[in-house]
Amino acid sequence: MPYFDAASTAPLHPVARQALLAALDEGWADPARLYREGRRARLLLDAAREAAAEAVGCRPDELVFTPSGTRAVHAGVSGALAGRRRVGDRLVVSAVEHSSVLHAGEAHTAAGGTVAEVPVDRSGAVDPERFAAALDARTALACLQSANHEVGTEQPVAEVADACRAAGVPLLVDAAQSLGWGPVPEGWSLLAASAHKWGGPSGVGLLAVRKGVRFAPQGPGDERESGRAPGFENLPAIVAAAASLRAVRAEAAEEAARLRALVDRIRARVPELVPDVEVVGDPVRRLPHLVTFSCLYVDGETLLHELDREGFSVSSGSSCTSSTLTPSHVLRAMGVLSEGNVRVSLPAGTAEEDVDRFLGVLPGVVAAVRERLGAPRPSAVAGAAPDxxxxxxxxxxxxxxxxxxxxxxxxxxxxxxxxxxxxxxxxxxxxxxxxxxxxxxxxxxxxxxxxxxxxxxxxxx
Amino acid sequence: MPYFDAASTAPLHPVARQALLAALDEGWADPARLYREGRRARLLLDAAREAAAEAVGCRPDELVFTPSGTRAVHAGVSGALAGRRRVGDRLVVSAVEHSSVLHAGEAHTAAGGTVAEVPVDRSGAVDPERFAAALDARTALACLQSANHEVGTEQPVAEVADACRAAGVPLLVDAAQSLGWGPVPEGWSLLAASAHKWGGPSGVGLLAVRKGVRFAPQGPGDERESGRAPGFENLPAIVAAAASLRAVRAEAAEEAARLRALVDRIRARVPELVPDVEVVGDPVRRLPHLVTFSCLYVDGETLLHELDREGFSVSSGSSCTSSTLTPSHVLRAMGVLSEGNVRVSLPAGTAEEDVDRFLGVLPGVVAAVRERLGAPRPSAVAGAAPDxxxxxxxxxxxxxxxxxxxxxxxxxxxxxxxxxxxxxxxxxxxxxxxxxxxxxxxxxxxxxxxxxxxxxxxxxx
Structure with a gap:
């Protein structure tokens, strides 16, 4: 059954599974303890931190493990805002950040702070100049994703990082969607990521905070993870996360090229095969494995169900697939069609045949849904009458x-x-x-x- | 190598391991998604919640999974305090709560709230009447552990719950140390626990909040876990946690009786075998598997190292074994000796021979440490001189x-x-x-x- 929703969560990489099993035996004890089981756990934790830091491109003592990418973002945003409270209370984010960033922004607003959203163009990308213009003297923190989770568009992180440096504002990069594919361009101050997005286990996020960045962890803390992530370390999962990040990276260049070609095929064929479709997101500056399109006159939930019946697991930013009945904030910010929205995100190892089979069934599925809803026939334009x-x-x-x-x-x-x-x-x-x-x-x-x-x-x- | 530190973390129960492996295959997808992998994950999550709720003694919709027991306590305390903000800002806790509760209290104090600590007697137990007396009209929340993590003393939860009900104050019970042994007595309003303490995996805590308890989750949230625990669910670990709680409970009565007898042996024999020892904690109203004693004229860290060399993994509340160089707040609150402190907590399945071997090596280890430190010979009292x-x-x-x-x-x-x-x-x-x-x-x-x-x-x- 082809699973095409890697951007939600990637299937567990075999290396993650092996490492998890080994660490269940070797790394179950408390790494803060002095006896042999504790010392062994500490060694594993230290090694995992070194491996993850190398992949991120930071020092091991700049990186902590959190219970999820969401928690990494929440801790990173709140800690950086508090660390620069004296500068001001303004948080600048792109309009297409992951909900974890937006939720952190809402909590900041609820506490009396201000949040400024930088708009994006129709491809989903911020304009570095507009981002720079949003940074003022009271800006405590800026957040920009490395690449968008719904449409795959890569953000101009390096240019925005330059602008932030010039303005003296730390930049938090949410690298959840891209870290498995490669390091984030230089210039970030804080970086957050999530292991289950790259084929690691769930239960592990990363938060890196560059030395010199003012950071004041918020909420109750303890002595673990430099006081930035309280609670007993989920060590087997941490070990698996680090091992799989290394493994995924070793395969990244080759697999990215392969998936990029498959996604190009989807991008090219879908508008040929299905009338009244809009393929969204930047066609070039994008994640290798992800493509999003919207189909006129189709409701997203029915489309998902029908594709599921055909064996394809995809997700959608359509309003009918959200609990709030509002379309995805990403599609909204881009100003593109949200109805009949489908996101295809290919996990590593996706077979070419499965992509072709998807392209084979999609036209019929869309046509059937349209038929049922009584949609107009493509391009059927009738004669005139009242004004x-x-x-x-x-x-x-x-x-x-x-x-x-x-x-x-x-x-x-x-x-x-x-x-x-x-x-x-x-x-x-x-x-x-x-x-x-x-x-x-x-x-x-x-x-x-x-x-x-x-x-x-x-x-x- | 006998591992006698189950109160820090218990070795993984075989059922937890099996369930974790199965759920890595079946429960890796996002339970919020509509496709088959997501629906399968949702079924597993629902089943785990039902099993955990049954063991806790609450409704499934009262229970959420958190990334750790510490996070469950932090979320429970902050949510309950915020939910009753209009009543007042007073938090009442016992003086011997786990550090996660005390850290939550410190965060509350830092935010302008007040925290009242109820003292304990020399056995480590609170007096229900003193606890009741600490509850005033401005008390938003009270916290009491089910049993102490350092000395094993059970707290009078039922009596304190009665007092809280009479005062109209919700009671949060930290059941981390006892939940594997049995349900907490009725009367609690919130309950927190930690899977790795009962032989479940790390990375999973429980927070139960009774219907009708005013609760306002703090910090950024999302739509997962009723808005009380943001971030992608760690589903394989959640499944393993629920399965192992059920398995551990099925074995609890028999194993508790067996370990209780072994701990009774340690409690009786240590003072006979080692001079100048104080065994602390309630000898009867206590956890079945845990005993703590302190040895005069010994430093805890050296004692731990020497016991580790003999193959025994134990922990200590002595000042030299803490990063802050202060003795455990529990021993301090009890007013008992903290030097040369040893906590023995037997995991399920501990062999009788290992306990006997521990009792065999302990006297020699303590004597050697004392010898090296130049401690006075037991009861050697010399002649008199200046006043x-x-x-x-x-x-x-x-x-x-x-x-x-x-x-x-x-x-x-x-x-x-x-x-x-x-x-x-x-x-x-x-x-x-x-x-x-x-x-x-x-x-x-x-x-x-x-x-x-x-x-x-x-x-x-």
């Missing part, structure tokens, strides 16, 4: 509002308008995105007296 | 100040005094404790003009 039409889609969820818009746009003459009433959060993103894809004019949206928003679209084509 | 003597032990570490006191006490006549100058933190505890053991009168201590403290002891016997 303006009203579509009441209140109470209907993505992708229905866009489907109803597409069904009637051909019923107004060129220059005429369709007004769509919708109270679905996804419409805010998807109606303008549909206009962009279809070459129609998105006039705007305003609160409707009947509830929800009235989105006005002018027929151009 | 008062001064011992300058400034700069000397435990157990030297007590050894020097013991060497000269016989040199003053009955009624005469010895003044010991010491700047070692352990002396504050160990000189009075020595007086109590030896039937001498501890007059008091006051700052010395030469630095440190001048401790005055009157010869009575």
């Amino acid at each position: 303006t039409l009203l579509v009441d889609a209140l109470g209907k969820r993505c992708p229905i509002p866009v489907i109803e818009l597409a069904r009637v746009i051909g019923d107004v003459p060129v220059g005429g308008t369709v007004t769509v009433l919708s109270d679905d959060e996804a419409a805010r993103l998807d109606i303008p995105a549909w206009c962009e894809m279809r070459g129609q004019e998105y006039v705007g949206g305003e609160p409707s007296p009947k509830g929800g928003t009235a989105y006005v679209v002018r027929r151009v084509a | 008062t003597l001064l011992v300058d032990a400034l700069g000397k570490r435990c157990p030297i100040p007590v050894i020097e006191l013991a060497r000269v006490i016989g040199d003053v006549p009955v009624g005469g005094t010895v003044t010991v100058l010491s700047d070692d933190e352990a002396a504050r505890l160990d000189i009075p404790a020595w007086c109590e053991m030896r039937g001498q009168e501890y007059v008091g201590g006051e700052p010395s003009p030469k630095g440190g403290t001048a401790y005055v002891v009157r010869r009575v016997a």
